[in-house]
């Protein structure tokens with residue numbers, strides 16, 4: 193799965209080739225990255241575009257897509273795929289899983305318990321090492337769960 197992702201990135205990547213390592217932070221890339229860092233609610237590319245436009249009215253959707261792709265390829269941003277919906281973007285580089293609420297569709301970052309090593313959480317084959325974690329859980333978030341109980345409560 194990881195190698196497939198790399199292939200996709202390579203296939204769609206810029207002609208420049210080895211740009212992955214020393215990423216040049218252009219004004220636009222910095223802006224898109226700042227937008228992601230400022231509000232960590234896992235926005236879609238369109239949402240990132242709308243937020244970016246408020247700060248740089250000349251920026252285009254294509255540029256935002258481009259920046260997101262470059263930042264993802266450089267490993268600064270994670271792409272989160274929620275079913276068939278548009279990809280969301282996450283600047284949290286710590287190993288974490290994503291919890292997707294099926295009711296309000298918010299995406300929560302889920303950290304490992306007590307700084308556990310990610311290798312210790314799964315029954316990995318002997319000698320395997322995890323470089324990248326892409327775990328998505330679906331369920332009902334605390335807010336929606338509480339709201340549900342209120343509605344369905346005795347009354």
Ligand SMILES: [Zn+2]
Nearest residue numbers: 293296333336
């Ligand atoms: Zn929810």
Ligand SMILES: [Zn+2]
Nearest residue numbers: 282284290301
């Ligand atoms: Zn995240």
